[in-house]
Structure formats: C-alpha cells, structure tokens
Amino acid sequence: MFYREVGQYKSSYPADQAIFPLSNDRIGVMIILLIAFIWPPLSGSQYLMGPILTQLLVFGLAALGLNLLTGYAGQVSLGTGGFMAVGAFGCYNLVLRLPEIPIVIDFILAGLMAAAVGVLFGIPSLRIKGFYLAVATLASQFFLLWIFDHVGWFTNYDPAGVASAPTQTFFGALTGEGRALEFLAPIDVIVSGPNATPETKYVLTLAVVVVLALLAKNLVRGMTGRAWMAIRDFDIAAEIIGIRPLRTKLLAFAISSFYCGVAGALYVFTYVGNADTEAFDLIRSFTILFMIIIGGLGSVMGSFLGAAFIVLLPPFLNIVASNLGEGTLSGAALANLELIVYGGTIVFFLAVEPLGFARMWQIVKEKLRQWPFPY
Amino acid sequence: MKKIKTIVLSLVAMVVTVVPFSVSQAQDMEQFIPALVYRTGPYAAGGSGFFGGFEDYMALLNLRDGGINGVKLVWEECETAYNSDRGVECYERLKNQGEHGATVVHPLSTGITYRLIERATADKIPLISMGYGRTDATNGKVFPWVFPLITNYWSQNTAKIKYIGMQEGGMDALKGKKIANLHHESSYGKETVPVLDVQAAKYGFEVKHYPVAHPGLDQKAAWLDIARRYKPDWVILRGWGVMNPTALKEAARVGFAADKIVGVWWSGAEEDVIPAGKAAVGYVAAGFHPSGSGFPVVEAMLDIVHGAGQGNISPQRVGTIYYNRGLVAGIVTTEAIRTAQGKFGTKVLSGEEMRWGLENLSISAERIDELGAAGLMAPLTITCADHEGGGPVKFSRWDGSQWVEVTDWIETDKSIVDPMIMDSSMAYAAEKGIEPRSGMSMGSDCG
Numbered sequence: 033m034f035y036r037e038v039g040q041y042k043s044s045y046p047a048d049q050a051i052f053p054l055s056n057d058r059i060g061v062m063i064i065l066l067i068a069f070i071w072p073p074l075s076g077s078q079y080l081m082g083p084i085l086t087q088l089l090v091f092g093l094a095a096l097g098l099n100l101l102t103g104y105a106g107q108v109s110l111g112t113g114g115f116m117a118v119g120a121f122g123c124y125n126l127v128l129r130l131p132e133i134p135i136v137i138d139f140i141l142a143g144l145m146a147a148a149v150g151v152l153f154g155i156p157s158l159r160i161k162g163f164y165l166a167v168a169t170l171a172s173q174f175f176l177l178w179i180f181d182h183v184g185w186f187t188n189y190d191p192a193g194v195a196s197a198p199t200q201t202f203f204g205a206l207t208g209e210g211r212a213l214e215f216l217a218p219i220d221v222i223v224s225g226p227n228a229t230p231e232t233k234y235v236l237t238l239a240v241v242v243v244l245a246l247l248a249k250n251l252v253r254g255m256t257g258r259a260w261m262a263i264r265d266f267d268i269a270a271e272i273i274g275i276r277p278l279r280t281k282l283l284a285f286a287i288s289s290f291y292c293g294v295a296g297a298l299y300v301f302t303y304v305g306n307a308d309t310e311a312f313d314l315i316r317s318f319t320i321l322f323m324i325i326i327g328g329l330g331s332v333m334g335s336f337l338g339a340a341f342i343v344l345l346p347p348f349l350n351i352v353a354s355n356l357g358e359g360t361l362s363g364a365a366l367a368n369l370e371l372i373v374y375g376g377t378i379v380f381f382l383a384v385e386p387l388g389f390a391r392m393w394q395i396v397k398e399k400l401r402q403w404p405f406p407y
Numbered sequence: 408m409k410k411i412k413t414i415v416l417s418l419v420a421m422v423v424t425v426v427p428f429s430v431s432q433a434q435d436m437e438q439f440i441p442a443l444v445y446r447t448g449p450y451a452a453g454g455s456g457f458f459g460g461f462e463d464y465m466a467l468l469n470l471r472d473g474g475i476n477g478v479k480l481v482w483e484e485c486e487t488a489y490n491s492d493r494g495v496e497c498y499e500r501l502k503n504q505g506e507h508g509a510t511v512v513h514p515l516s517t518g519i520t521y522r523l524i525e526r527a528t529a530d531k532i533p534l535i536s537m538g539y540g541r542t543d544a545t546n547g548k549v550f551p552w553v554f555p556l557i558t559n560y561w562s563q564n565t566a567k568i569k570y571i572g573m574q575e576g577g578m579d580a581l582k583g584k585k586i587a588n589l590h591h592e593s594s595y596g597k598e599t600v601p602v603l604d605v606q607a608a609k610y611g612f613e614v615k616h617y618p619v620a621h622p623g624l625d626q627k628a629a630w631l632d633i634a635r636r637y638k639p640d641w642v643i644l645r646g647w648g649v650m651n652p653t654a655l656k657e658a659a660r661v662g663f664a665a666d667k668i669v670g671v672w673w674s675g676a677e678e679d680v681i682p683a684g685k686a687a688v689g690y691v692a693a694g695f696h697p698s699g700s701g702f703p704v705v706e707a708m709l710d711i712v713h714g715a716g717q718g719n720i721s722p723q724r725v726g727t728i729y730y731n732r733g734l735v736a737g738i739v740t741t742e743a744i745r746t747a748q749g750k751f752g753t754k755v756l757s758g759e760e761m762r763w764g765l766e767n768l769s770i771s772a773e774r775i776d777e778l779g780a781a782g783l784m785a786p787l788t789i790t791c792a793d794h795e796g797g798g799p800v801k802f803s804r805w806d807g808s809q810w811v812e813v814t815d816w817i818e819t820d821k822s823i824v825d826p827m828i829m830d831s832s833m834a835y836a837a838e839k840g841i842e843p844r845s846g847m848s849m850g851s852d853c854g
Contacts, residue, residue, distance in 0.1 A: 078499055078503075079499045079500055079503075082495075082499050083492075083495055083496035083499045083500070084496075087492065087496070128838075181592065181597075181618070188838065191542070191543075191597070191598060191600070191601050191831060192517070192521065192541065192594035192595075192597050192598050193594060193597055194521045194594055196521075196525070196839075198838070198839070199839075199840070225525070225839075226525035226526070226528060226529045227529070304491075304492070304495055304522055305522070305525050305526065306521060306522060306525070308518070308521070308593075308594050310491065310518055310593050310594065310621070311491060311492075313621065346493065347493070347496050347500070350485060350486050351500075354483060354484060354485070362719075363444065363446060363455075363458075363484050363719065364446045364455060367444075367445075367446035367447050367486045368446070368447060370447075370486065371447055
C-alpha cells in the first residue's frame with residue numbers, strides 16, 4: 033500500500049540509475065541512517081554501542097570485502113583473517129610510529145597495505161579456480177599470521193604479541209601545542225585508546241563503514257562490478273568480450289583486501305582496543321565466509337545481514353537462555369542448547385532460502401509492492 | 408481460541424508468581440560478581456570446572472553464613488566459549504549489573520584478560536587473573552586494576568626450572584642440558600618465552616620453543632622433531648585444553664618418557680591426563696594448589712551446597728584440580744570482600760572499595776585453617792606494589808588414578824622475575840603514557 037513505484041516517473045538517466053530509484057527506499061535508508069547516527073549515542077548504552085553495533089559494523093565491513101571478491105568476482109578466499117591482520121597491525125604501527133597522521137588517513141593507508149598484500153596473494157587466482165584457489169589463499173592466512181607472530185617489530189616487541197591501540201586523536205598529533213594544526217585542537221577528539229568515549233568510537237566506525245559501503249554499492253553497479261560478475265559467471269566468455277582477467281581479478285583482490293584491512297584496523301582501534309594474531313585466525317576467515325553465505329553472495333546488504341546473524345545471534349541466545357533458563361536446566365545444558373539452536377537456525381535459514389537473507393529481503397520487497405492486494 | 412486463552416492465562420500466572428519473587432530479592436544487600444564461564448568448546452573442562460568451584464564456594468557462603476556479614480553473593484553466567492570477542496561482549500553486558508556494577512571480574516583466559524585490561528582500568532573494576540594473564544601486571548604501580556594473584560606465569564616458570572634442577576641434582580647440573588618448550592600458540596602460550604630465554608642464559612641450558620596452533624590437535628611434527636632430532640632432556644608442556652592429552656599421547660607414540668615432561672598448571676588437571684590413559688602415567692605438573700576432596704571446605708561444599716541440590720557442577724568433579732582452583736579463587740575473592748568490608752563497613756562494595764580490599768588482602772595460615780582449606784593454598788599477602796603475592800608452587804605426579812604430591816611448596820625466584828616485570832611494565836607505562844602510582848606502603852590508599 034505504501035511501498036510501490038506507481039506514480040514515480042523518471043525523466044532523466046541519473047534519476048533512473050540512482051542507487052535507490054524508489055523514493056520510498058531513499059527515505060527509508062535516510063531514516064535508518066539518521067537513527068543509527070543519533071539514537072545509540074543518545075541512549076548512552078556502552079553495551080549497545082560497543083559489542084553489539086560496533087562489532088556488527090566491523091565484521092559487516094569485512095564480510096562486504098570478502099563478498100566483493102567471492103560474491104561478485106567469484107574468487108573463493110580463506111585469507112580474510114590474514115588481510116584483516118595486515119590492516120590491523122599496519123594501522124597499529126602507523127599510529128604508534130607516525131602519530132602525526134590523522135586517524136582516517138591511517139585507516140586508508142592500512143587498507144592500502146592490505147590491498148598490496150592481497151594483490152600479491154591474488155596472483156595464483158589467474159591460474160587456479162574454486163577450491164584450489166581457496167587452498168592457495170589459505171597459505172596467505174598462515175603465512176601472514178606467522179610473520180606477525182614471529183617478527184616482534186610488528187607488535188612493538190610485546191611479550192605476548194598483543195598490539196594495543198595507542199591513544200590517538202582524530203586529527204593526529206599535529207594538533208598538539210605549537211604544531212602545525214594547533215588551530216584544530218578545540219574540535220579534536222580522542223578516537224582510540226582507553227580514554228576515547230564509546231560514542232566517538234561508534235560514530236567514527238559508522239561513518240567509515242557507511243562511506244565504504246556506498247562506494248562498494250556504486251562500484252558493483254558500474255563497469256568494475258560488471259566485469260567482476262562476467263568473470264564470475266563465465267571467465268572465458270568474459271575474456272572474449274574484452275575483459276582482461278589479470279587486471280579484473282587482481283583489482284577484485286586489491287579492493288576486497290582494502291575493505292578487510294580497514295575492518296581489521298577498526299577492530300583494533302574502535303572496537304576491542306587491542307589484538308593479537310588469535311583475533312585473525314583461520315576460524316575468523318571461515319566465520320566471515322559463513323556470513324556472506326548466510327547473508328547472500330553478491331549483495332552489499334547481505335554482507336551486513338549475514339554479519340548481524342553471526343555476530344548477534346549467539347549473545348542473543350545466551351541472554352534468552354540465562355533469563356528464561358534460570359533454575360530450569362544446568363548451566364552446561366543451557367550453553368550446549370545455545371549451540372544446538374544456533375546450528376539449527378543456520379540450517380533452517382539456508383534450507384528455506386539457499387540464496388541467503390539478501391534474497392529473502394528482495395522477496396519481502398516484491399510482496400510489499402503488491403500488499404495488501406496481491407491479485 | 409481456547410488454546411490462546413490458556414497460553415495467555417499461563418503467562419499471566421507466570422508474571423504474577425515471578426514478579427513478587429524478584430522484588431523480594433532486590434531488598435537484600437547483594438554483591439554482584441559476573442562469571443565469564445565457558446562450558447563449550449575445546450577448553451570447556453577448564454571453564455566449567457573453575458566456575459563450578461567458584462560458584463559452589465559463593466553458594467556455600469550464602470547457604471551456610473548468609474553471605475559475607477549478611478551481604479549475599481550473587482552472580483550471573485555469560486558463556487564466552489573462550490573466545491576473546493565474546494569475552495568482551497560478556498564483560499560489557501555484565502559490568503553495570505548490581506548496585507555498584509561488577510565487583511571483580513575473573514576472565515579465566517589470558518586472551519580475554521589482555522582485551523579487558525584497559526576497559527577494566529577505565530571502568531574501575533578490579534580484574535583478577537589468578538595464575539594467568541599479563542605477567543607484568545604484577546606491578547601494581549603501573550596496573551592499578553589488574554591482579555595476577557598468587558603466582559604469575561613467570562614466577563611459576565622459575566619454580567619449574569628449580570624443580571628440574573632438583574631432579575638433575577642442583578642448578579649447576581642444568582648447564583648444557585636441553586629443554587623443549589612446547590607451548591600453545593596464543594598470548595597464554597607465548598607469555599613464558601622471554602623468561603625461559605633469560606633463565607637459559609643464567610643457568611647455561613639450551614631452550615627451544617615449539618609453538619602448537621590452536622586448538623592443539625596437530626602435534627605430530629613437533630613431537631617427531633623433539634624425539635628424533637632435538638632430543639631434549641626435559642619437555643615443558645605449556646598446553647591448554649585438548650592440547651594436553653594430545654601431547655602426552657604423541658609423546659608416548661614417539662617414545663618420549665612421560666616423567667621427563669613437566670606441565671604448567673593449565674596442563675595439569677584430571678581432564679588433561681585421563682583421556683591420555685597410560686601415556687600420562689608418571690607425568691608431573693605444577694600447581695598453586697593440590698587436587699583432592701579431603702579438605703574440610705570441599706567436604707562442606709559437597710554436604711551443604713550439593714546436599715541442597717544447588718551445586719554448579721556434577722558432584723563427581725568436586726575436588727578435581729580445576730574445581731579446587733575455582734574454590735581458591737572464591738576464597739581469595741571473598742576474603743578481599745571481607746577485608747574491604749572491614750574498612751568501608753558492611754555494605755555492597757564498589758569496584759574502588761574492592762580494589763582497596765585486594766591491595767590490603769592478607770590471608771594468614773591461621774585464616775586458611777579457619778576456612779577449612781589448610782594445605783589447599785599457601786598464605787598470601789598482596790600490596791599496592793605487588794599484585795601477585797609471590798605464592799609458592801607444588802608439583803604433583805599423575806599415577807594413573809590421581810595426582811600425588813611429589814614436592815613441598817617450592818618458592819619462586821623473585822631475583823629473576825622482578826627485574827623483568829619492572830622493565831616490561833615500565834615499557835608499557837612509557838608506551839601508554841601512564842604515570843606510576845606512588846605511596847606504596849601497606850594500608851595506605853596507594854595514591
């Protein structure tokens with residue numbers, strides 16, 4: 033009744049090709065963004081902003097990165113954890129050793145480092161496909177973590193190998209007294225380290241993720257995304273119509289790793305506050321792969337839906353179990369029941385809709401257009 | 408329609424019965440302690456055993472004594488599965504519960520401890536990492552909110568090398584010996600690498616580090632290298648969870664004698680050796696407390712808590728290593744609450760008051776006797792500067808059915824550990840811009 037395109041006429045190509053051609057979608061997204069930026073900081077709940085929303089955004093971004101590579105370009109990768117680690121430890125060293133750089137530029141540089149490493153490990157994709165490529169990217173996972181474990185410089189020689197985010201302000205150390213950007217000091221805020229408020233960290237993460245998600249959305253609708261999809265669907269045909277596989281595949285690896293690298297940097301700086309290689313192990317790579325499978329391969333929105341499912345369902349089940357289960361079952365039974373329900377839910381959703389949450393959302397939208405008179 | 412009516416009515420009945428109950432609960436004074444438990448995953452034996460003992464001890468105080476001077480102990484569990492991200496989530500979920508928020512947090516994971524150090528410091532909640540965690544947090548001047556109580560990893564390691572020296576016939580006999588350090592590849596496992604290197608240089612033995620990736624089921628290559636190529640005189644097993652029985656089985660497979668393997672206290676529980684069967688007989692492990700259910704306090708827990716059907720673990724596991732470790736953690740935590748109540752009065756304590764209690768904690772031998780825990784733990788004194796307490800270490804041998812103590816309490820070597828802690832913590836203070844506290848005398852507020 034409310035969600036339909038009747039009466040929305042497009043009189044120009046840009047209007048027709050907009051990300052959200054329906055004004056209903058546009059307004060909806062605006063409202064959601066407005067709520068996302070305003071409501072959590074106003075609620076003041078550290079629990080909501082930290083482990084719930086920031087974690088969701090960080091892993092949503094990593095899943096988006098992998099989705100660009102696997103969902104759009106069709107290159108299966110198990111190196112996500114490794115690329116996140118490059119971003120995380122890269123950003124840590126940048127902030128530690130060059131505190132003058134504003135934090136957003138650090139994030140971009142960390143992403144670029146991850147992109148460079150991603151291109152390097154993407155080279156085998158030119159010759160191998162599918163499961164074989166997955167195994168080749170697995171090598172990057174082990175190799176990168178081994179480096180960060182065994183070369184002490186990356187973690188500033190911490191005995192346990194933990195990189196702990198230094199305190200850093202938004203514009204960097206140059207706003208200090210007598211430095212070049214001192215005039216910015218009044219509007220400068222601490223964004224990392226123990227003294228940063230959860231509000232600042234959350235808003236910064238959200239801003240970074242929104243910008244990158246918009247970029248990704250435009251990327252996959254344009255020339256690059258179409259080339260990726262052509263390679264994914266039939267690489268020989270794609271080559272015949274003039275798409276260069278080398279350039280396209282490596283670009284997919286670079287951009288995907290860039291997103292994963294930024295996600296790794298956000299993980300250290302705005303979410304947890306520190307990290308060691310355990311945080312980026314193989315299980316992490318698998319988890320992110322599951323996120324995009326459950327969320328929907330080849331969908332920007334699906335990456336975030338899948339991340340929400342994987343990140344939020346276990347604590348949600350835990351809260352339900354501990355509130356309802358008080359005094360009924362033993363703690364051990366509840367903890368295991370949680371795992372059973374979690375696994376069961378995954379199977380249920382994949383059985384109901386193998387193409388993931390993104391497809392479900394699409395079906396809901398199609399039904400909404402006809403609601404309440406489907407005939 | 409009738410069905411819906413029944414459901415609605417039963418829901419109403421539930422609300423009517425539950426609501427007054429929760430109101431009457433709120434009237435008592437309640438000290439809230441979060442339990443970051445893990446009952447699933449490869450390390451479930453440790454998490455369920457430790458919190459079984461910890462919660463049983465709190466239940467014992469509630470049932471037998473009505474809490475601590477009338478203040479009830481309440482706790483809520485949150486499952487972390489030993490996963491650092493979920494540990495952070497659990498901490499954030501539970502830290503603001505109770506009248507003054509969480510009293511103390513026991514992360515029971517070195518990884519989660521590292522994640523929480525800065526958070527707990529900012530939130531002013533004492534973080535107790537008893538026998539694990541970040542070693543240099545022993546320096547209370549730099550880490551005011553972190554308490555690696557009783558014995559930290561580096562101290563334990565000095566006792567271990569002392570034990571090996573005793574077996575070899577003196578510390579001089581260590582010269583030229585070879586020790587393999589088979590460790591879990593994690594912040595927990597890596598923590599003792601530097602102190603072993605320092606000791607190797609001091610005593611003239613050689614040490615080689617063998618990292619084993621989580622969860623530690625794949626050790627074939629490491630053990631082949633140890634037994635066939637490196638041929639060490641001793642192996643230090645620094646494993647965790649399923650890595651431990653796997654290591655013992657692999658050692659037996661390549662023919663490395665179990666009595667030349669010395670485990671740390673996260674490798675020395677019943678759950679670590681029973682699955683290894685015969686391969687574990689003769690294996691020696693460290694501990695800052697023994698196992699056994701003969702202690703009066705353990706018997707009281709079986710009688711009163713499990714007798715009332717309020718046990719938090721199956722009764723067969725009462726008195727095992729992990730259970731007793733949780734019990735010791737319960738004693739230390741509640742004694743600190745008692746100490747703090749002595750200064751601030753009988754009331755629900757805040758995190759800051761609890762820190763005072765911990766920094767002025769002194770558990771004498773007589774007090775341990777009174778608690779019914781004689782022999783279960785050594786006397787303990789914590790100060791503002793020393794957040795460890797320098798507890799001694801006992802070694803036990805697995806005889807196939809139980810742990811048999813083979814040494815008395817062995818003192819740790821402070822002369823090695825203290826300078827390392829000072830260097831490492833001051834480097835941390837410099838990196839983080841922390842001003843070390845002054846005013847370190849006993850009984851002061853430590854500044």
